[in-house]
Amino acid sequence: MNQRRLVLLAEGSFSPEGAKTAVCVVRYRSEEVVAVIDSTRAGKTVAGVLGFGPSAPVVATMTEALRLRPDTLLIGIAPMGGRLPDAWRAMILEAIASGCDVVSGLHTFLSDDAAIAAAASAKGVRIEDLRRPPPDLSIPTGANKRWKPRVVLTVGTDCNAGKMTTSVEIANGLLRRGVRATWAATGQTGIFLRGKGIAVDRVVSDFVAGAAERLILEASDGAGVVIVEGQGSLQHPAYSGVTLGLLHGSLPHAMVLCHKPPRKTIRNYPEVPLPPLPRVVEIYERAAAWVRPAKVAALSLATYDLSDKEARAAVARARRDTGLPATDPVRFGVEPILDAVLGKPAGRARTPGRARARA
Amino acid sequence: MNQRRLVLLAEGSFSPEGAKTAVCVVRYRSEEVVAVIDSTRAGKTVAGVLGFGPSAPVVATMTEALRLRPDTLLIGIAPMGGRLPDAWRAMILEAIASGCDVVSGLHTFLSDDAAIAAAASAKGVRIEDLRRPPPDLSIPTGANKRWKPRVVLTVGTDCNAGKMTTSVEIANGLLRRGVRATWAATGQTGIFLRGKGIAVDRVVSDFVAGAAERLILEASDGAGVVIVEGQGSLQHPAYSGVTLGLLHGSLPHAMVLCHKPPRKTIRNYPEVPLPPLPRVVEIYERAAAWVRPAKVAALSLATYDLSDKEARAAVARARRDTGLPATDPVRFGVEPILDAVLGKPAGRARTPGRARARA
Numbered sequence: 001m002n003q004r005r006l007v008l009l010a011e012g013s014f015s016p017e018g019a020k021t022a023v024c025v026v027r028y029r030s031e032e033v034v035a036v037i038d039s040t041r042a043g044k045t046v047a048g049v050l051g052f053g054p055s056a057p058v059v060a061t062m063t064e065a066l067r068l069r070p071d072t073l074l075i076g077i078a079p080m081g082g083r084l085p086d087a088w089r090a091m092i093l094e095a096i097a098s099g100c101d102v103v104s105g106l107h108t109f110l111s112d113d114a115a116i117a118a119a120a121s122a123k124g125v126r127i128e129d130l131r132r133p134p135p136d137l138s139i140p141t142g143a144n145k146r147w148k149p150r151v152v153l154t155v156g157t158d159c160n161a162g163k164m165t166t167s168v169e170i171a172n173g174l175l176r177r178g179v180r181a182t183w184a185a186t187g188q189t190g191i192f193l194r195g196k197g198i199a200v201d202r203v204v205s206d207f208v209a210g211a212a213e214r215l216i217l218e219a220s221d222g223a224g225v226v227i228v229e230g231q232g233s234l235q236h237p238a239y240s241g242v243t244l245g246l247l248h249g250s251l252p253h254a255m256v257l258c259h260k261p262p263r264k265t266i267r268n269y270p271e272v273p274l275p276p277l278p279r280v281v282e283i284y285e286r287a288a289a290w291v292r293p294a295k296v297a298a299l300s301l302a303t304y305d306l307s308d309k310e311a312r313a314a315v316a317r318a319r320r321d322t323g324l325p326a327t328d329p330v331r332f333g334v335e336p337i338l339d340a341v342l343g344k345p346a347g348r349a350r351t352p353g354r355a356r357a358r359a
Numbered sequence: 360m361n362q363r364r365l366v367l368l369a370e371g372s373f374s375p376e377g378a379k380t381a382v383c384v385v386r387y388r389s390e391e392v393v394a395v396i397d398s399t400r401a402g403k404t405v406a407g408v409l410g411f412g413p414s415a416p417v418v419a420t421m422t423e424a425l426r427l428r429p430d431t432l433l434i435g436i437a438p439m440g441g442r443l444p445d446a447w448r449a450m451i452l453e454a455i456a457s458g459c460d461v462v463s464g465l466h467t468f469l470s471d472d473a474a475i476a477a478a479a480s481a482k483g484v485r486i487e488d489l490r491r492p493p494p495d496l497s498i499p500t501g502a503n504k505r506w507k508p509r510v511v512l513t514v515g516t517d518c519n520a521g522k523m524t525t526s527v528e529i530a531n532g533l534l535r536r537g538v539r540a541t542w543a544a545t546g547q548t549g550i551f552l553r554g555k556g557i558a559v560d561r562v563v564s565d566f567v568a569g570a571a572e573r574l575i576l577e578a579s580d581g582a583g584v585v586i587v588e589g590q591g592s593l594q595h596p597a598y599s600g601v602t603l604g605l606l607h608g609s610l611p612h613a614m615v616l617c618h619k620p621p622r623k624t625i626r627n628y629p630e631v632p633l634p635p636l637p638r639v640v641e642i643y644e645r646a647a648a649w650v651r652p653a654k655v656a657a658l659s660l661a662t663y664d665l666s667d668k669e670a671r672a673a674v675a676r677a678r679r680d681t682g683l684p685a686t687d688p689v690r691f692g693v694e695p696i697l698d699a700v701l702g703k704p705a706g707r708a709r710t711p712g713r714a715r716a717r718a
Contacts, residue, residue, distance in 0.1 A: 107563065107565065139597040139598075140597055145630065200564065201563070201564050201565040202563055202565065203563070203564055204561055204562070204563070205559065205560050205563070205564040205567045205601045206466065206560040206597070206598060206601060208564045209596065209597050209598075209599070210597065234603070234646075234649055235650065236607075237568065237607050237608075237610075237650045238499055238565070238608075239565060240568070240603050240604060240649070240650070241564060241567045241600040241602075241603045241607070242565060242604070243600070244593070244602075244603040245564060245599060245600020246600070248595075248596050248597075248600070249596075271504065272650055272651075283645075283649065286642075286645070287593075287646075290593055290599065290642065291594065291596045291599070292631075
């Protein structure tokens with residue numbers, strides 16, 4: 001993949017909670033980030049805001065960002081519903097006028113916007129809509145009934161619970177062990193990082209399962225293990241259908257449940273409580289079994305805003321409550337998850353009440 | 360709604376199992392059907408094939424059908440995936456050339472097909488794609504958290520289990536009782552019959568729940584009860600995501616579970632067994648409760664291909680096994696369901712083991 005000089009648009013939202021695309025790009029393509037636009041955090045550095053990443057500045061305006069000679073503007077925010085805020089249009093046109101390509105994960109395709117498309121064409125820059133689905137999707141062919149690779153799906157208690165990060169970390173961890181592993185991107189951020197994928201939340205709803213199947217077929221390419229980036233949550237009032245379609249289309253051999261402690265309700269839906277983790281494990285296993293049984297093999301926690309002590313306690317508690325291996329793969333390493341997703345016996349850690357966090 | 364003179368295209372499939380759009384149109388707009396095209400059943404009448412409906416002929420070719428002066432061609436089949444078989448293109452163009460409007464429920468929009476659109480424009484006829492979604496859908500606004508009308512969702516053990524028919528029959532039954540009831544169409548057949556609706560299986564998957572919410576808001580219009588036509592099944596390997604999105608977007612007060620006895624596996628998926636009815640009831644109630652609890656209030660069976668004795672036995676068994684009111688609303692009347700969906704106590708029928716079919 002070519003190196004880019006990225007400016008990330010994350011106006012008003014540059015935090016792990018508010019701008020997960022921008023934050024994941026900082027995590028995995030840190031050296032390419034030259035600036036972040038967020039007027040509410042202007043004057044700080046990326047590392048100063050996030051606690052990791054480059055010393056690139058956070059600036060208030062596109063004009064300031066363009067002084068750092070970016071070649072690509074990435075819309076680094078994924079608002080609920082994914083639509084383009086009107087206020088951003090001028091910034092996008094300004095970036096195009098200075099010769100930047102534009103990459104967007106919004107539901108509204110920038111390349112379908114007449115003014116933006118015309119400006120890009122006049123300037124000779126590319127508009128890339130990460131969420132644009134392939135044109136010829138359909139329902140599953142049945143190839144998902146007999147996967148050649150081992151298929152592992154990350155699932156979550158909620159959106160923004162670390163499913164993409166966990167998928168990347170598991171794939172990288174397996175590669176380090178010499179396992180031919182890869183991961184399949186199902187959301188805009190993952191597609192940007194991976195260079196390919198299908199945004200399953202943007203496909204025709206009848207074809208979510210078919211899109212998942214195709215994605216795994218294309219991603220596998222001789223791999224022994226394919227980690228599929230999950231989406232949403234079965235408990236999510238807006239996105240649960242995407243989650244179930246992805247589960248039944250990918251028909252995984254195992255699942256890894258991602259959670260952001262201490263979250264107790266669905267993000268933006270304070271009236272929808274999150275069940276305790278053992279209950280969420282049961283929910284996913286039951287829902288998988290409606291078509292084909294699969295177990296949750298391990299837990300992945302996103303503890304980035306907890307103290308070290310709190311994070312260790314959260315991991316230990318998750319492990320004790322569920323009897324499953326648990327870790328924060330970014331903070332404590334992904335190792336505890338790897339044996340579990342390969343289907344190897346996890347020893348005493350699987351006995352609830354006796355387990356200890358190794359992290 | 361204007362009366363039409365309909366020719367139904369159901370090539371190779373004119374049966375309740377194979378062409379549900381065509382068969383439902385025969386059931387509810389019988390007097391408008393002038394011919395059905397199905398070369399494998401040509402020479403019979405509609406009534407001769409289905410056991411109900413008009414004496415309109417089943418013919419082998421469009422040329423024969425056009426002699427009966429239809430003004431509208433309805434694509435009366437909903438193949439898996441919904442795409443246009445190449446062989447039908449010539450028939451559609453022939454109908455357009457003779458001045459017919461064309462109504463289609465396919466996933467592939469006929470009005471986007473250059474040749475078909477050009478022919479229609481030249482002839483001055485209309486192409487209506489029932490599945491085309493409104494352009495401005497998004498996620499739910501939250502209006503579904505506090506419905507004014509009572510919302511009842513039909514759900515199913517499978518596709519093609521009578522959800523649309525049950526929705527129509529419940530709405531009509533409530534209207535006969537003087538209840539201000541209506542139904543909301545979520546699929547191509549329902550949209551054709553109802554004259555409005557949203558094909559939720561054709562919307563962007565992120566927006567299924569939002570589409571459901573909007574549909575109910577638009578349908579309710581002062582109604583005291585809105586029956587929402589369900590789609591697919593939580594156990595369906597291809598369409599389960601649509602089903603869950605519709606459930607969590609419509610957030611019903613009650614559900615009516617539809618089943619076609621004696622089906623034991625998902626249609627076209629012999630490797631996916633249907634759980635027993637009490638277990639399916641539990642599955643839907645659990646899945647609803649992930650966001651907001653709702654009960655299955657009654658069962659609706661589609662017994663059209665059973666004998667009278669078999670049908671009565673199936674209804675009695677469903678009632679006994681679940682403790683819920685049950686009926687085939689077409690064959691035995693919808694009455695047993697009506698009290699249940701209004702939330703009235705159903706008396707002794709709710710005690711499993713003691714219940715008797717009233718039907």
